[in-house]
Amino acid sequence: MINFDIFGKPYFGKVEPLRIPYMGSKRKIAEQLFQKMLEIKPNAKYFFDLFGGGGAMSFFAVQLGLKTYYNEKQKGLVDLINYILQRARNGEKGQYGIFPDDFYDFIDREKFKILKNEDSIKGQFARICYSFGNNQKDYLFGDIEELKHLAHNIVVFRNENALAEFNQKTNSNFVLSKKESWNERRFDFMAQVIRLDLEQLQQLERLEHLPAFTITNLDFQDVKIETPIEETIIYLDPPYRGTTEYKEIALVDDIDNFFRNSPFACFMSEYNAPFNSVLEIRKESLLNNTGAKKKFIIEKLFWNKK
Numbered sequence: 001m002i003n004f005d006i007f008g009k010p011y012f013g014k015v016e017p018l019r020i021p022y023m024g025s026k027r028k029i030a031e032q033l034f035q036k037m038l039e040i041k042p043n044a045k046y047f048f049d050l051f052g053g054g055g056a057m058s059f060f061a062v063q064l065g066l067k068t069y070y071n072e073k074q075k076g077l078v079d080l081i082n083y084i085l086q087r088a089r090n091g092e093k094g095q096y097g098i099f100p101d102d103f104y105d106f107i108d109r110e111k112f113k114i115l116k117n118e119d120s121i122k123g124q125f126a127r128i129c130y131s132f133g134n135n136q137k138d139y140l141f142g143d144i145e146e147l148k149h150l151a152h153n154i155v156v157f158r159n160e161n162a163l164a165e166f167n168q169k170t171n172s173n174f175v176l177s178k179k180e181s182w183n184e185r186r187f188d189f190m191a192q193v194i195r196l197d198l199e200q201l202q203q204l205e206r207l208e209h210l211p212a213f214t215i216t217n218l219d220f221q222d223v224k225i226e227t228p229i230e231e232t233i234i235y236l237d238p239p240y241r242g243t244t245e246y247k248e249i250a251l252v253d254d255i256d257n258f259f260r261n262s263p264f265a266c267f268m269s270e271y272n273a274p275f276n277s278v279l280e281i282r283k284e285s286l287l288n289n290t291g292a293k294k295k296f297i298i299e300k301l302f303w304n305k306k
Contacts, residue, residue, distance in 0.1 A: 022128070271298065
């Protein structure tokens, strides 16, 4: 829900920062971005997320009560979101959660190599939950892959053989949790041993509680926008110019021309763009940042002054 203080600054009630694990997710700064956009466009009722990606901005907008349009060109992501929401609407669940039971089986390196090239729901699931840095191409686990596999089976399936093998290999004496849900057991196990990489799966499962919103799988320029101009916000979070970290690379000139010429209020997240910056957020860099002196980047929000 959106409220405004006496100075016209927007503030929000409780909003859960949901997302699909994805490179460049705006989950941690979504509230700051919406505060600025709604300060500029306080009458907004419609939100178009043209490069939806992991959905953090769309999921935030939905919870604010904005009529939300999520668009993403990468078909696998769109299919996965539709799949989760459809299962939730139909009340479909496996014994471990929203996904079919086989989705909860550990995916090792060899299986990941196969799945990452599949045009399927399971393939997209693997690319998201088992890729390094959510880059959708490199396998998540390194030298401790075997221990991660054992830990996964201990938490999700309460597997006693996996527990015994884990204890033997680590010279430990950990016990099975008695908690009912795998997520509660996960926190029990974290207290005993290591933090497990089940967070990706948990993020996906939380999407089942989202209100309805519109989902499209189009090029950003092909999304039909016919809502009232004064009540509409268009948000663009394209692959940042000068980077090659994403699976889909959009054309910078096309994006800039769209942004410049649209009659609607457009906002763009970027590091550098030839437009008016209305917000700057200092963030710790996630890339090659293991030295004693941390590296920071400036995330900017640009506005086309419409």
